[in-house]
Amino acid sequence: MIFHRWKRSGSFWLLILAALALALALLxxxxxLPQPVYRYVFVVDITQSxxxxxxxxxxxxADRLSFTKAALHKVLEDLPCGSEAGxxxxxxxxxxxxxxPIEICEHLSVINDVLAHIDWRMAWAANSxxxxxxxxxxxxxxxxxxxxxxVFITDGQQTPPLPQRxxxxxxxxxxxxxxxxxxxxxxxxxPRMDMDNRSIGFWKKSDIAMTRVGDAGASGANTGASRRAxxxxxxxLSSLDETELKALAGITGLxxxxxxxxxxxxxxxxxxxxxxxxxxxxxxxxxxxxxALAAVLVPxxxxxxxxxxRG
Amino acid sequence: MSLAFLQPWLLALSLxxxxxxxxxxxxxxxxxxxxxxxxxxxxxxxxxxxxCAAAASILCLAIGLAGPYARExxxxxxxxxxxxxxxxxxxxxxxxxxxGRHMGGGVxxxxxxxxxxxxxQFVSRRQDDLFAMIAFSASPIYVLPLTQDRAxxxxxxxxxxxxxxxxxxxxxxxxxxxxxxxGQPVTGSRIILLVSDGAARIEEETREQLKHAFRExxxxxxxxYLRNPxxxxxxxxxxxxxxxxxxxxxxxxxxxxxxVPYRAYEADNPEALKRAIADVERxxxxxxxxxxxxxxxxxxxxxxxxxLLGVVLxxxxxxxxxxxxxx
Numbered sequence: 095m096i097f098h099r100w101k102r103s104g105s106f107w108l109l110i111l112a113a114l115a116l117a118l119a120l121l122x123x124x125x126x127l128p129q130p131v132y133r134y135v136f137v138v139d140i141t142q143s144x145x146x147x148x149x150x151x152x153x154x155x156a157d158r159l160s161f162t163k164a165a166l167h168k169v170l171e172d173l174p175c176g177s178e179a180g181x182x183x184x185x186x187x188x189x190x191x192x193x194x195p196i197e198i199c200e201h202l203s204v205i206n207d208v209l210a211h212i213d214w215r216m217a218w219a220a221n222s223x224x225x226x227x228x229x230x231x232x233x234x235x236x237x238x239x240x241x242x243x244x245v246f247i248t249d250g251q252q253t254p255p256l257p258q259r260x261x262x263x264x265x266x267x268x269x270x271x272x273x274x275x276x277x278x279x280x281x282x283x284x285p286r287m288d289m290d291n292r293s294i295g296f297w298k299k300s301d302i303a304m305t306r307v308g309d310a311g312a313s314g315a316n317t318g319a320s321r322r323a324x325x326x327x328x329x330x331l332s333s334l335d336e337t338e339l340k341a342l343a344g345i346t347g348l349x350x351x352x353x354x355x356x357x358x359x360x361x362x363x364x365x366x367x368x369x370x371x372x373x374x375x376x377x378x379x380x381x382x383x384x385x386a387l388a389a390v391l392v393p394x395x396x397x398x399x400x401x402x403x404r405g
Numbered sequence: 406m407s408l409a410f411l412q413p414w415l416l417a418l419s420l421x422x423x424x425x426x427x428x429x430x431x432x433x434x435x436x437x438x439x440x441x442x443x444x445x446x447x448x449x450x451x452x453x454x455x456x457c458a459a460a461a462s463i464l465c466l467a468i469g470l471a472g473p474y475a476r477e478x479x480x481x482x483x484x485x486x487x488x489x490x491x492x493x494x495x496x497x498x499x500x501x502x503x504x505g506r507h508m509g510g511g512v513x514x515x516x517x518x519x520x521x522x523x524x525x526q527f528v529s530r531r532q533d534d535l536f537a538m539i540a541f542s543a544s545p546i547y548v549l550p551l552t553q554d555r556a557x558x559x560x561x562x563x564x565x566x567x568x569x570x571x572x573x574x575x576x577x578x579x580x581x582x583x584x585x586x587x588g589q590p591v592t593g594s595r596i597i598l599l600v601s602d603g604a605a606r607i608e609e610e611t612r613e614q615l616k617h618a619f620r621e622x623x624x625x626x627x628x629x630y631l632r633n634p635x636x637x638x639x640x641x642x643x644x645x646x647x648x649x650x651x652x653x654x655x656x657x658x659x660x661x662x663x664x665v666p667y668r669a670y671e672a673d674n675p676e677a678l679k680r681a682i683a684d685v686e687r688x689x690x691x692x693x694x695x696x697x698x699x700x701x702x703x704x705x706x707x708x709x710x711x712x713l714l715g716v717v718l719x720x721x722x723x724x725x726x727x728x729x730x731x732x
Contacts, residue, residue: 103432109720116713120706180560183546190495190540191564192548196556204549204557211547218543218571380470383709386716387466390459391421393430393723 105393112389115382123378130369131176133195134271135238136166136245137231139184140214141222142297143251143332145285148278151355157285158276161353162247163209168356169363170206175199176374181208182234184248185217187226189234195242215289222253225260228342232269243368244271244348250335251277259341267347270368275339276353281331297330408704411472418467425459431726455722462715469708479696484533486693487594488551490582491524493517493565494601496542496573499631501602516631517565519675520600524562527682528555533693534593537585538562541578542571551585553695575599575656576607576615583618593693595624598685602631604656616663625666625689628657629681632673639669 140159147156154164170179178195192208228246235244283296336352343350351362410416436442499517514522528536536558538548549561582597607615619626630639630653637643639657660667670681 103723103726105430106720106723106726109716109723113713113716113720116709116716119709120713122706180564182564186570188570190546190570192540192546193557193561194564196560201554201557204552204554207550208547211550213547216544216546379705379709383466383470383712386712387418387421387463387470390462390466390716390719391424394424394428394459 105389108389108392112386115385115389119379119382119386123382124375125378126373127376128371129174129176129374129376130364130366131178131372131374132173132363132369133178133239133242134173134245134363134368135180135182135191135195135231135235135242137182137184137189137227137234137247138162138166138212139222139224139227139248139276140212140217141185141251141253142214142217142220142286143222143249143253143284144276145214145287146249146277146282146332147285148280148282148333154356158249159212159214162276163212165353165356165359166209167206169360170198170202170209172360172364173198174364174374176372177369179205180238180242181205181212182231183212183216184227184231184246186219186221187223187230188218189227189230190218191234194238213291214287215291220253222251223256223260224248224250224252224338225256225262225342228273228346229260229262229264232264232346235269235271236264241370242269244269245274245363246272246348247274247276247353248339249277249332250275250339251332252335252338262345264346266345269347271348272351272363272368273339273343273346273348274351274353274359275334275336277332277334279334279336281333283329284332299328299330301330407476409474409476411474413471415471416467418470419464421467422460422463424463425456430455430459434727451722455719458715458718458722462712462719465708465712465715469705469712473704473708475702475704477701478699480699482695482697484693484695485593485690486531486533486535486695487596487689487691488535488537488586488589488592488693489531489596489598489689490537490539490551490585491562492578492582492597492599492601493520493538493540494542494573494599494603494631495540495546495565496571496601496603498573498602501633514675516602519678520629520631521562521565523675523678523682524565524600525559527686528558528562530686533695535695537582538565539578539582539585540565541574541581543574544571545578545581547581551589553698573601573603573605575601575605576611579615580611580618583615583622583624586622586624590694591623592695594689594691595622596685596689597624597626599626599628600631601628602633603636604652606652607656607659612659619663619665623665626660626663626668627681627685628660628667628669629678630669630671631678632671639671 144159144162145157149156149158149161155161173179175198177198179198180191180193180195182189182191196205198205227248231244231246235242285293286295286297288294334352340350351359353359495517500515535551535553536549537551538558538561540546540548549557552558579597586595632638637651637653639653641654643651643654657669660669670677670684672678672681
């Protein structure tokens with residue numbers, strides 16, 4: 095009988111341990127380890143300057159708004175389960191929340207659907223007062239609890255220009271989060287579209303001046319009546335105003351991030367300082383299975399004595 | 406059932422399964438006269454069995470590590486209920502409170518806050534219904550698609566209590582609400598629940614388009630009109646027939662001629678709002694076919710169980726190995 099010797103080789107005991115490990119794996123062992131989870135409110139600028147097509151990244155859309163949406167899809171994909179996301183829109187000087195933060199893994203399909211439907215035509219007015227909008231976003235975020243972080247995404251295009259920046263009433267750093275700048279640093283024309291989203295050219299300086307006259311009561315801005323007529327026929331250009339956004343980030347205690355690649359934004363948002371450590375049950379089966387795999391492979395390793403073995 | 410992997414790249418480990426066919430896992434013994442040993446079919450079969458068991462174990466472990474799972478599945482269920490699109494006015498006037506008669510508390514509650522509270526309760530009681538939400542002021546805002554995701558609906562209704570901005574422009578809101586039904590199966594009741602505190606004139610051409618869409622999609626309309634006590638009554642013909650001053654009356658007339666089920670509720674206090682919602686709840690209970698989501702199912706356990714069998718077999722084989730010829 096061949097089973098007569100109980101002096102077994104090392105690889106036999108490895109296999110026994112592997113079998114035990116796999117048997118243990120069938121019991122689904124978990125370990126509760128603290129992991130960072132995040133609670134973010136994403137506020138997206140939907141003013142028309144966000145239609146400027148100045149992104150040139152392969153396989154990603156060119157206009158600022160679509161690029162932003164693609165980046166947010168990536169962020170949602172990368173944030174760990176247990177994190178929460180809410181969505182909001184910014185235009186004029188207000189922020190409107192679509193929904194309060196909800197857990198991302200369970201509700202991913204709904205969040206992605208809503209994100210995909212964000213459109214410049216949802217804007218309830220056309221002006222864009224960045225500072226007031228940002229302050230409003232901070233106030234809204236504050237109402238959603240201390241652990242809620244704000245991600246305010248804008249190109250910083252202030253229309254009409256304000257002579258002076260409004261004063262921030264809140265406490266800097268009370269709401270943590272990111273001010274994300276989108277767009278290119280070089281000036282680019284702003285596409286003008288009709289309500290069916292068909293392109294009808296670009297905004298000209300004269301058009302903007304006219305719009306400004308139309309709601310001068312609300313904005314109180316200087317309409318620049320002394321502007322020369324030929325200058326008014328020039329295109330109205332927009333570029334990412336990083337100087338202003340960095341200044342606003344400093345005033346409000348947010349961090350500034352320039353959106354260039356979705357992956358970089360996603361990584362920035364996963365910085366531990368923006369998350370809370372929560373015990374999340376980690377699946378341990380992969381450790382046991384890796385061990386079993388190694389044990390099965392060990393007998394096939396070239397034996398260290400093989401080279402010295404005599405034929 | 407569709408299969409997917411959490412970490413598909415780990416499937417590359419399954420290439421290791423060829424190793425048992427290329428090398429032998431047993432220790433070679435030296436024997437002076439191997440050529441004398443006759444061809445033994447049983448030994449060959451055992452050798453192949455061991456190689457196959459090792460390869461199968463490696464394969465199962467590699468697949469298991471890659472994390473196979475069955476995707477979420479939808480199963481069909483039957484109940485009673487409705488597809489309900491909540492069309493909420495978010496114009497700045499919704500920030501005002503109901504002034505005038507008050508039945509209960511909530512004296513200082515804004516109209517949008519009262520509407521939010523009622524809608525939360527309404528939604529939480531209607532477990533089989535699908536809900537969508539559109540907010541509108543000067544332009545319509547797509548808030549949620551038709552969904553059964555109760556937590557998402559609740560989160561959207563909670564945020565609808567915030568400050569509104571802009572004017573009331575009703576037609577684009579109705580058009581977007583109607584578009585929610587496009588491509589959805591016609592089952593149960595289809596309802597647009599319009600909650601607004603005012604109306605606006607709708608162009609003749611748009612009226613025709615909306616009427617057509619309402620009929621085509623078989624959508625019923627409920628209008629909860631949060632009336633200011635000084636505001637126009639829906640049923641009362643205004644003395645001044647210019648529609649610019651009393652758009653609500655004309656909108657009500659127009660809705661009545663659309664040829665689809667239509668009801669209007671004038672709610673000038675939170676209690677009336679509550680009654681209106683109770684009415685909707687009572688009326689709209691038709692058989693509804695809906696889909697329920699089965700969560701994704703992890704399948705790696707099956708792989709590990711199969712690998713366990715292979716490893717046990719290998720351990721037996723290893724136990725039978727000898728390290729030297731018995732004397």
